[in-house]
Amino acid sequence: MKIENLKPYSGEHCETTATGTLLRQLDIDLSEPMLFGLGEGLGFIFWNMKTMDFPFIGGRVKPDLLTENIAKNLNLELTVKETASTPKAWDNVKELIDKGQVVGLKLDCFYLEYFSKPFHFAGHYAALYGYDNENAFLVDTKQQGGQVQTSLKSLALARAEKGPMSSKNLYYTLHTTNKSFDLKTAIVTAIRNNATEYINPPITNIGYKGILKTSTEIIKWFKTSKNIEHEFGTSAMLMEKAGTGGALFRNLYRDFLKESYELLKLEKLKTAHEAFVEIAALWTSVSGLFDKVSQTKDIKYIQQASDTLKIISEKEKKTMELLSTI
Incomplete structure (x- = not known):
């Protein structure tokens, strides 16, 4: 099952690429810099914890906030859900895909098979647009190959990983409201x-x-x-x-x-x-x-x-x- 007439977003940053793909399904097509700006995305953090291998230098607002701000500034409805159950997490997004709805996923990119140099980072995003018996079909950044695929098993691990910046199988969708935006x-x-x-x-x-x-x-x-x-x-x-x-x-x-x-x-x-x-x-x-x-x-x-x-x-x-x- 793959969503037809998909318009994959081509971007350099994971969250704007994933959210841009969801927005295109709503016929909202803005440049990646515009999405980043509307997401109030510029920030900085130096983060060093004993559980981390080395300090993290981040240049944006914290994970999840960018899409939240985009939705707020464009008068869209953002639905974000989490569950600790791996089977339920898959059933929930599978049901949305079956209805023709592209879904944003938060992942630890270490498990994604298309990453040539895997590393643990649980604040990664991709848009899910299809699946078959073995694989999930995703839209990721240009650097990672754009339209890519990974096994359902690896996707489940990427969604459920614990640690810094992780969430419990987080997924999100965007919908228009009766309010337009200027x-x-x-x-x-x-x-x-x-x-x-x-x-x-x-x-x-x-x-x-x-x-x-x-x-x-x-x-x-x-x-x-x-x-x-x-x-x-x-x-x-x-x-x-x-x-x-x-x-x-x-x-x-x-x-x-x-x-x-x-x-x-x-x-x-x-x-x-x-x-x-x-x-x-x-x-x-x-x-x-x-x-x-x-x-x-x-x-x-x-x-x-x-x-x-x-x-x-x-x-x-x-x-x-x-x-x-x-």
């Missing part, structure tokens, strides 16, 4: 909300304060690392390509601001876009320095990354303060 109004609301949230972090490892904290924490991390090559190499890949850390999300937000300026013609948006052109490039240099650390194990590259993060923190704070006033 894109220009939605953009302004989303930017203000995102900026206000960003510049008022509740704890010091979030937002611009988190970036500043990371500038010192990465030096401690380097000095206590058990496997510099693996830890910093993986972190660099995640930041730049896999959609968790700084560079990818700054690229998306930069392009969102450009698209928003073209629609609204507000000078503050133009100024902020120009700032994020610089900021995104600085994040790419940080992930590049992490890569050099993994190859050379030389502390000088960590010190350079630390200095760059201090600059980024100040630039992002200043730019988001400007955006909070549009």
Whole structure:
């Protein structure tokens, strides 16, 4: 069983790709930067727990919140459900697919057979659009192959995995309501909300304060690392390509601001876009320095990354303060 007339979304980030596929079924087709911006997606977190192999550097709001914000700003109905029962979890989504409804899934990508370099990350998303007796058919990011498949057994493991950022077989659907949306109004609301949230972090490892904290924490991390090559190499890949850390999300937000300026013609948006052109490039240099650390194990590259993060923190704070006033 495969849903006919599927319009798979082609994106670089997992949650916008999954949610974009669900939105296309509602005949809402927006660019990935626009979805990220409407989802109030820009954020930052430095997360280090004893249960984790190495610290996590995240460049967006927490999992699940992006789609929630998109639904809110576009006046859509979002239904999110969880269950601890693996058989029930499958029966529930199978029933929706049988009715022709594309379903968003939250997964640990370690178990997905189409990942060439599996790693545990339980905040991954994909859209389910079909199944047969052995496999599930999914829409994932461009990097992972777009329309892909994995065995039903591996999908069940990916949905039920426990650990940081995991949920109990979470799945979600989107539906239209009797309220339409005005894109220009939605953009302004989303930017203000995102900026206000960003510049008022509740704890010091979030937002611009988190970036500043990371500038010192990465030096401690380097000095206590058990496997510099693996830890910093993986972190660099995640930041730049896999959609968790700084560079990818700054690229998306930069392009969102450009698209928003073209629609609204507000000078503050133009100024902020120009700032994020610089900021995104600085994040790419940080992930590049992490890569050099993994190859050379030389502390000088960590010190350079630390200095760059201090600059980024100040630039992002200043730019988001400007955006909070549009």
